[in-house]
Amino acid sequence: MRSCASGLRPGSRCGAGTPRSSRPSRPCCPPGPRRGHGCARPRPRGAAARLAHGRQTWRRRSPYAPAVPAAHVQARLQELSVRWALPATAPGQLATLLTELELEPSSVTSVRDPAVAVDVHVADALSGLAVPEVRTAAAIADLGAGGGFPGLALAAALPAARVTLVESVGRKCEFLGRAASAAGLHNVEVRHSRAEEWRDGLGTQDVVTARALASLAVLAEYAAPLLRDGGALVAWKARVAPAEAEAGATAAGIVGLEPRPPVAVEPYAESGRRDLYVYLKVRSTPERFPRRPGMARKRPLAG
Numbered sequence: 001m002r003s004c005a006s007g008l009r010p011g012s013r014c015g016a017g018t019p020r021s022s023r024p025s026r027p028c029c030p031p032g033p034r035r036g037h038g039c040a041r042p043r044p045r046g047a048a049a050r051l052a053h054g055r056q057t058w059r060r061r062s063p064y065a066p067a068v069p070a071a072h073v074q075a076r077l078q079e080l081s082v083r084w085a086l087p088a089t090a091p092g093q094l095a096t097l098l099t100e101l102e103l104e105p106s107s108v109t110s111v112r113d114p115a116v117a118v119d120v121h122v123a124d125a126l127s128g129l130a131v132p133e134v135r136t137a138a139a140i141a142d143l144g145a146g147g148g149f150p151g152l153a154l155a156a157a158l159p160a161a162r163v164t165l166v167e168s169v170g171r172k173c174e175f176l177g178r179a180a181s182a183a184g185l186h187n188v189e190v191r192h193s194r195a196e197e198w199r200d201g202l203g204t205q206d207v208v209t210a211r212a213l214a215s216l217a218v219l220a221e222y223a224a225p226l227l228r229d230g231g232a233l234v235a236w237k238a239r240v241a242p243a244e245a246e247a248g249a250t251a252a253g254i255v256g257l258e259p260r261p262p263v264a265v266e267p268y269a270e271s272g273r274r275d276l277y278v279y280l281k282v283r284s285t286p287e288r289f290p291r292r293p294g295m296a297r298k299r300p301l302a303g
Helices: 046-061 070-083 090-103 114-130 151-157 170-182 216-226 242-255
Strands: 139-143 162-167 188-192 205-211 227-237 257-259 263-265 274-281
Touching (some): 090 114, 114 151, 114 227, 139 151, 139 216, 151 162, 151 188, 205 216, 216 227, 216 257, 242 274
Parallel strands (some): 139 162
């Protein structure tokens, strides 16, 4: 195929009937190798393509400031490691998770730059360690795991715990599996399922976590059937209206949970106060739960 600078017949896209002598000598398309049809440059492939796409997407969508050097991220991970008494392997695993999140081409979260995600995702997730039941859990299920937080961060912090990431979106499950494998988190299992349909998980979990997933009433209904007696639901919340807290307590009572006072945390300097809402399973959940998928949101038990 001839380039746009060659003499095309009148009526062609670049010619349009203009005499050759009056056309610009510069080609219409930038110089460089051409592949297939047109004048496009070769596109990067593999990790380079994922990195380029990830950075372009972040620049378009993120409301946060430009990236800070990687040294800041490493230093911040070390600070978090000291604050929460993490195992020696955790900072490196968390750094790998941040890299995987940045390189991921699909939209699993809007915050992907490591300099921002180290606080918005990692520090926020690790604040769950302020709840004693999380620290001592042998089996944790993270509902609506999405981009992997808090579940993946807790898996790095608690290598002796079995962490199940429950996610209903297939492409997010694929990312979670890749990220866990890259970080060497052998205590992670990914379940492609809705919480209501995870039958193998009924009555098996010490802790169920949820972050930015649903109202407290809905979360109580999701979590209760999965918890063993004495287990705990831990929900990450920034602000909860009194009506939502009241509805959560009412729904919790129906499914065998009992609310505890919220645990106030400040994951990072700019976060302000956050609350971890904790519900303990004090009696068996009625056999009619879990209800059919979608019913907890469509017809909540309270509120």
